[in-house]
Amino acid sequence: MSTTISVPPQLLLERILTLEIVRVTERAAVSAARLRGHGNEKGADQAAVDAMRRELNKMPIEGTIVIGEGERDEAPMLFIGEKVGAGINGGPKVDIAVDPLEGTTLCAKNMPGSIATMAMAEGGTLLHAPDVYMQKIAIGPGYDKNVIDIDAPPEDNIHRLAQAKGVPTHGITVLVLDRPRHAELIAKIRATGAGVQLITDGDVAGVIHCADPENTGVDIYMGTGGAPEGVLAAAALRCIGGQMQCRLLLDTHSKRNRAESMGIEDPNFVYQIEDMVKGDCLFAATGVTDGSLLSGVKFRKDVIQTETVVMRSVTGTVRYIKADHRQFEKFHLD
Ligand code: VTB
Ligand code: MG
Ligand code: MG
Incomplete structure (x- = not known):
């Protein structure tokens, strides 16, 4: 059975963004994973938030965080309403929902199932839900x-x-x-x-x-x-x-x-x-700790390994991307 849905052309996202968002959740996951099992929920969450924001700001988009870390006064970064992206000269306008570390306690206790996750959709098409x-x-x-x-x-x-x-x-x-x-x-x-x-x-x-x-x-x-x-x-x-x-x-x-x-x-x-989610959307999640959906980040001698699932609504394509990252410096930008 096909799960694809028809979306008016003006609500279609650029296809290339599908792979771009993988980098965003990968970075957040690696940063949080360094603090796996440290009993420090806030620290792991902050590391994921910082990394995710840095990557989002490299994307060729005009993004607005509609689901984020909270209100501007309580969340210095990725707050609801924050503008992200490098699309100064008119990249696509998109709504972004983030949970840079979904399952902070799971990460702090190194228990299965914590992920770094985000969704992106055409501007004005994601529900602006309060944090209730x-x-x-x-x-x-x-x-x-x-x-x-x-x-x-x-x-x-x-x-x-x-x-x-x-x-x-x-x-x-x-x-x-x-x-x-x-x-x-x-x-x-x-x-x-x-x-x-x-x-x-x-x-x-x-x-x-x-x-x-x-x-x-x-x-x-x-x-x-x-x-x-x-x-x-x-x-x-x-x-x-x-x-x-x-x-x-x-x-x-x-x-x-x-x-x-x-x-x-x-x-x-x-x-x-x-x-x-009213129009076309993209969704990505990278494993932080091992889970039944995704493997967690692995720190090897020469590679950092991540596993990400990325999905696109207009085609219904689901990709599992296992990545070997060899340039460690890119994860040390704090
Ligand atoms: C859930 C769960 C999250 O919050 O949404 C839950 O998916 C709801 O809140 O991982 P309570 O913890 O107050 O029940 C989390 O546990 C944490 O974001
Ligand atoms: Mg969170
Ligand atoms: Mg959460």
């Missing part, structure tokens, strides 16, 4: 539209998915972030007979797992994680196919006001992939 929680449900490609419903009880979603997949409920595995807030959700899932796979962090990769159930063993993602991570995951699914429904958790006045100032009119809106 987001309720999410996602499945991979090949299912009808009515299989998942974010407003239905979890039991109903699992029964419908099992039926659509043609398996009993115990043939369904649900990926959930291991958080006290999910206790009830987990109990309800288990009561159906479905299995729960828990992750401590990293729901961008978690959602991506749903797109390849045969290899990952994960059929569906459910629960509440970060909204920035939701938009990044939506960009990946836009490229590889699948469905996702999300709702921002705007449970205080200040969060609702903040969302409104970012252009969000209906605080209860249910976002589908196309609402979060």
Whole structure:
């Protein structure tokens, strides 16, 4: 089944940027990986942020960070609204979502699954999501539209998915972030007979797992994680196919006001992939620590090795790029 989608020509990104963004996540991953297992979340995150920003500023684009490290006053770099790129004389105008180190705790503890990740899309086409929680449900490609419903009880979603997949409920595995807030959700899932796979962090990769159930063993993602991570995951699914429904958790006045100032009119809106990523997009992620999606950075005697997945929505092409970097100086520019 083809997962490619038609996009008006004015919303197409330049193809060449696909490989350019690989350099960005590679650099961030290598910088963070030097601090793997050091118990220093902030330090590893900062190293990834610095490296990612340096590389973004070399790209021939006029970029705006729409999902970033936070507001300008709390995040000196890659803050929301920051302009990046070297496209002084009119490079393409693009929206950029970044999570330079997704899974800072995983990196600090050298546990599986931390990645450096970003998405890029035509200017004005990525959802400007505030940094709040987001309720999410996602499945991979090949299912009808009515299989998942974010407003239905979890039991109903699992029964419908099992039926659509043609398996009993115990043939369904649900990926959930291991958080006290999910206790009830987990109990309800288990009561159906479905299995729960828990992750401590990293729901961008978690959602991506749903797109390849045969290899990952994960059929569906459910629960509440970060909204920035939701938009990044939506960009990946836009490229590889699948469905996702999300709702921002705007449970205080200040969060609702903040969302409104970012252009969000209906605080209860249910976002589908196309609402979060409206045009052509690119997505890349490089492994920092080893994980089931990507290998982590390897520091060898003569080479630094990285593994990156890069995707482009308009063609649905997914590339896994294993790189041997021989010029170490390029990673020492701080
Ligand atoms: C998730 C997960 C991230 O934040 O989005 C989670 O994917 C949500 O926040 O890796 P809480 O940790 O507060 O539950 C991360 O764990 C960290 O960005
Ligand atoms: Mg981060
Ligand atoms: Mg994160």
